[in-house]
Each structure stands twice: as structure tokens, then as C-alpha cells.
Amino acid sequence: MDLLPEEFSRRMAAFMGDEFQSFAYSCSIGDRKNALRVTELKTTAKQFYEQAPFKMEPVQWVKNGFFYDYKDEVTTHPFFRAGLYYITEASAMTPADRLPIEPGERVLDLCAAPGGKAFALAGKLKGTGLLVANEVNASRAKALLYNLETLGASNILITNEQPHKMAGSFENFFDKILVDAPCSGEGMFRRNPEAAKQWSAEKVRTLAGLQKSILSSAVRMLKPGGLLMYSTCTFSPEENEQNASWLLNEHPEMEIMEIEPYEGFDHGRAEWADGDGRVVKAVRIWPHRMDGEGQFMALFQKNGMPETAAAKPPSMKTRKAKSKKEQTGTRDLTADEKKAFEKFAQHMTLDMRGKKIEVRRESVYLVPDEMPDFRSVRIIRRGLYLGELRKNRFEPSQSLAFALSAKTFDNICELKGDSGAAERYFRGETISDKSGEGSSKNGWILITYGGFSLGFGKKNGGLIKNKLLYSRRA
Numbered sequence: 006m007d008l009l010p011e012e013f014s015r016r017m018a019a020f021m022g023d024e025f026q027s028f029a030y031s032c033s034i035g036d037r038k039n040a041l042r043v044t045e046l047k048t049t050a051k052q053f054y055e056q057a058p059f060k061m062e063p064v065q066w067v068k069n070g071f072f073y074d075y076k077d078e079v080t081t082h083p084f085f086r087a088g089l090y091y092i093t094e095a096s097a098m099t100p101a102d103r104l105p106i107e108p109g110e111r112v113l114d115l116c117a118a119p120g121g122k123a124f125a126l127a128g129k130l131k132g133t134g135l136l137v138a139n140e141v142n143a144s145r146a147k148a149l150l151y152n153l154e155t156l157g158a159s160n161i162l163i164t165n166e167q168p169h170k171m172a173g174s175f176e177n178f179f180d181k182i183l184v185d186a187p188c189s190g191e192g193m194f195r196r197n198p199e200a201a202k203q204w205s206a207e208k209v210r211t212l213a214g215l216q217k218s219i220l221s222s223a224v225r226m227l228k229p230g231g232l233l234m235y236s237t238c239t240f241s242p243e244e245n246e247q248n249a250s251w252l253l254n255e256h257p258e259m260e261i262m263e264i265e266p267y268e269g270f271d272h273g274r275a276e277w278a279d280g281d282g283r284v285v286k287a288v289r290i291w292p293h294r295m296d297g298e299g300q301f302m303a304l305f306q307k308n309g310m311p312e313t314a315a316a317k318p319p320s321m322k323t324r325k326a327k328s329k330k331e332q333t334g335t336r337d338l339t340a341d342e343k344k345a346f347e348k349f350a351q352h353m354t355l356d357m358r359g360k361k362i363e364v365r366r367e368s369v370y371l372v373p374d375e376m377p378d379f380r381s382v383r384i385i386r387r388g389l390y391l392g393e394l395r396k397n398r399f400e401p402s403q404s405l406a407f408a409l410s411a412k413t414f415d416n417i418c419e420l421k422g423d424s425g426a427a428e429r430y431f432r433g434e435t436i437s438d439k440s441g442e443g444s445s446k447n448g449w450i451l452i453t454y455g456g457f458s459l460g461f462g463k464k465n466g467g468l469i470k471n472k473l474l475y476s477r478r479a
């Protein structure tokens with residue numbers, strides 16, 4: 006229990022009474038279980054369960070979540086590098102799981118890095134609609150990009166912006182918003198003792214204030230009828246129930262909603278929010294009651310009729326003089342570029358329905374037809390980066406490799422599981438075409454493992470030159 010800051014223990018003891026001892030024990034020692042979430046964009050939980058060589062048991066309260074044994078090297082396995090799953094603690098999977106998402110919706114993850122919840126939200130959209138994954142911190146935004154690229158999805162926009170700046174441009178725009186707020190991280194003390202060292206009551210107050218401002222921006226961006234999930238991985242009532250209560254008072258258009266229950270969940274505590282009974286609809290996950298770290302979630306709905314017409318960013322209305330393409334700095338493929346792209350594209354099957362190709366300088370992207378003009382915010386990635394135009398050739402990107410599989414590319418080398426070929430490929434080595442099986446024509450070849458794409462190679466005779474541009478590591 007030494008791990009826990011003294012003042013933190015005093016505060017929690019006052020809040021929790023008799024329950025404090027078992028809570029404090031679990032916070033400092035307790036059983037920590039490792040978990041992963043499978044993305045439905047590439048496989049199904051059932052198929053993964055049958056195919057993966059790890060011992061796993063389902064996380065009972067989260068769809069597609071599994072506990073795994075810490076001895077299994079899940080972060081070096083080719084399936085991890087192929088983007089089939091994301092390593093994330095089980096409680097932390099819950100907010101994205103409990104935010105209802107329908108295909109075709111516009112979804113915003115406002116505090117998204119390193120991307121565990123955005124990974125899940127993208128899966129729930131099933132490649133339709135739009136996911137805007139925003140991260141204010143530039144270096145964390147790069148990690149977010151790196152993690153989301155493995156999904157190979159074209160309906161994702163990654164931004165690096167302050168929430169209030171986004172709100173200025175996207176009033177009433179999103180159907181669903183997740184605010185997984187920066188918090189004092191009390192729920193992660195046993196995993197991250199550094200967070201315990203840096204904890205102070207002052208920090209709790211400051212972060213509670215920051216969360217209010219982020220929540221207000223989120224409310225502005227939410228469509229009438231839309232849902233907002235507010236989550237933290239901390240226990241302090243200031244950052245949780247008190248902010249939920251504040252939001253309801255400050256924004257009377259917002260109503261708190263029930264969250265799909267689970268037997269281990271606790272409810273929000275009205276007594277920790279000046280007796281505001283509305284906050285009992287929130288959910289708390291306690292480490293001494295469940296196989297997960299601390300988590301708080303509150304789901305809100307914005308009153309009013311859902312809009313059917315697409316809400317347009319105000320910034321678009323003021324820029325009538327320029328065409329949409331000029332505004333976004335994009336262009337179409339020229340006739341020669343189109344030929345070069347199609348020469349490559351004839352080998353792949355990529356669902357381009359409802360999507361269009363955009364070129365920026367020499368880079369080619371696949372974006373949803375309805376991609377709005379997001380120029381007023383800092384963009385890190387817009388859609389699926391397909392590759393580069395080089396003179397009269399097209400060079401595919403690593404993110405395009407992640408969008409393909411053994412079923413959707415006509416020249417593949419399916420690596421043999423026990424040959425060590427995957428390791429050699431990840432090390433950037435040239436591999437022999439005897440490392441795997443497949444159609445093996447000369448030219449661009451997709452290197453697959455269990456049918457899932459790891460990256461490209463270029464085959465010439467019996468050798469496959471390594472074209473892996475980068476590989477995901479945990």
C-alpha cells in the first residue's frame with residue numbers, strides 16, 4: 006500500500022468507508038490481467054479464438070475482448086503486426102464498447118491517443134461513415150496514426166487539434182462522441198506507479214477543470230439526438246460524478262442515459278456529487294470487484310430531433326470563391342497517373358463504393374465521398390493512404406497492405422508458420438519464395454500470415470525483395 010499517495014488514501018478512505026481496505030489492497034497489489042481486443046474489421050472474435058495460438062478467455066462484459074496469459078508473446082506475433090488486435094486493459098475497453106454506434110455515423114474520439122478506443126470505434130463502424138480521431142499532443146498523435154493505420158480503413162480522419170478549435174468548426178456535427186478525458190489516472194496506479202508519484206489533490210482539481218472545458222466543446226459538436234460518452238480511468242469524484250453533474254447543470258440540453266449493465270459494474274455515487282441523483286446512471290468499475298482497473302463512464306444524450314441533413318462545418322460556407330478541391334489542396338489523378346494506378350489496382354479487390362480517390366502532391370488517398378472539408382483543423386491523415394505516384398509508376402503504401410488480405414490481392418506469399426520467415430520478413434530481409442505458398446508471380450506480392458497481410462514484397466525469380474515499410478511493435 007506504500008505505493009498509494011497518503012493524501013489519496015485519506016480521501017478515498019473517507020469516500021469509501023469499510024470498502025477502502027480491499028480497494029487499497031487491489032490498487033497496490035491485486036491481480037492484474039492482460040487483455041486484447043480483436044478488430045471486427047479483419048476477423049471475428051470466434052475466428053481469432055480458433056486461429057490464435059494463445060490461451061485466451063473472453064472478457065465477459067466486452068464484445069471482442071479477451072484476457073491472455075502474460076507469458077504469451079502477443080505483441081510480437083504476426084497477427085499483432087497485421088493489426089488483428091489491440092492490447093488494452095479490460096476496463097479501458099468498456100467505454101467504446103458501451104457507446105452505441107450504427108454503421109454510417111459520424112463519430113468523434115476527441116482525446117484519442119494512443120488509440121485503443123478509436124480502434125474499437127472504427128471496428129464498430131465497419132468501414133462506413135466517418136471516424137475522426139483527434140489528439141491534441143503532436144507526438145501522441147503520431148502514435149495514434151501508427152496504431153490506426155494497421156486497420157487499413159479509409160473512413161478515418163486523424164487530427165491534431167485543441168477541442169475548442171474543433172468545436173468552432175464542427176457545431177452539431179457528430180452523431181457520437183467519446184471524451185476519454187486526460188485524468189489523474191488513479192485507476193492505473195498499480196500498472197503505472199509513476200502516476201501515483203505524480204498524483205496530487207491539486208492535479209485532480211486542475212484536470213477536473215480541463216475536463217469541463219473539453220466536455221463543453223464536445224457538447225457543441227454533438228448533433229441533437231446524438232450520444233456523448235465521458236470516461237476516465239480515475240476514482241476521484243471531482244473528475245467523475247461531479248463533472249457529470251456539472252455537465253447536466255451547465256448544459257440543460259443534455260440528459261444522462263442508462264449504460265448497458267453488467268453484474269460487476271457499480272453505479273455512480275450521488276452522495277459524491279452533492280446528492281445529485283441523476284449521476285447514479287453512470288458506471289464505476291472497481292479493481293477490487295472486477296478483473297480490471299478503475300474506470301468511470303457516463304453516457305449523455307443531447308435533446309432535440311436528430312438531424313437528417315448533413316451539418317456542414319461553418320468554415321465551408323465562407324469559402325465560396327474556391328472549389329472544394331482547391332480548398333483541400335487535392336486533385337484528381339491525371340490520365341497517365343490513372344493508368345499507373347490502375348495497372349497496380351487490377352491486382353487488388355478494394356471496396357471503393359461510396360469512396361473516391363484524392364491526390365495531394367504525389368500521394369494518393371482513398372476517402373469517403375462525403376468527406377467534409379476539415380481544413381480548419383490540423384490533419385495528420387485523411388482517409389486511407391494508398392501510395393505514391395513516381396513518374397509513371399504507383400508504389401503501394403504500408404497502410405494499403407494493411408487494407409488487403411490473401412483474399413483481396415492476386416499475388417501472395419503465405420508464410421509458413423514455423424519457418425521463421427515472418428521474423429526474417431520483419432527484420433527487413435529478402436526472403437525466398439520457398440518461405441511460403443501462393444500464386445507467386447513476379448512483381449508486387451503481398452506477404453501474408455494466416456491469410457492476413459503483413460506488407461508487400463517484390464518478387465523476382467526465387468527471391469522476394471522486402472518492401473515492408475514499417476512494422477508495428479507494442
Ligand code: SAM
Nearest residue numbers: 116117118119120121122141142145185186187
Ligand atoms: N482514448 C485513448 C485510448 O483509448 O488510447 C486514451 C486517451 S488518454 C486517457 C487522454 C488523452 O487526452 C491523452 O492522449 C492526452 O494527450 C489528451 N489530452 C491532454 N490534454 C488535452 C486537452 N487539453 N484537450 C484534449 N485532449 C487532451
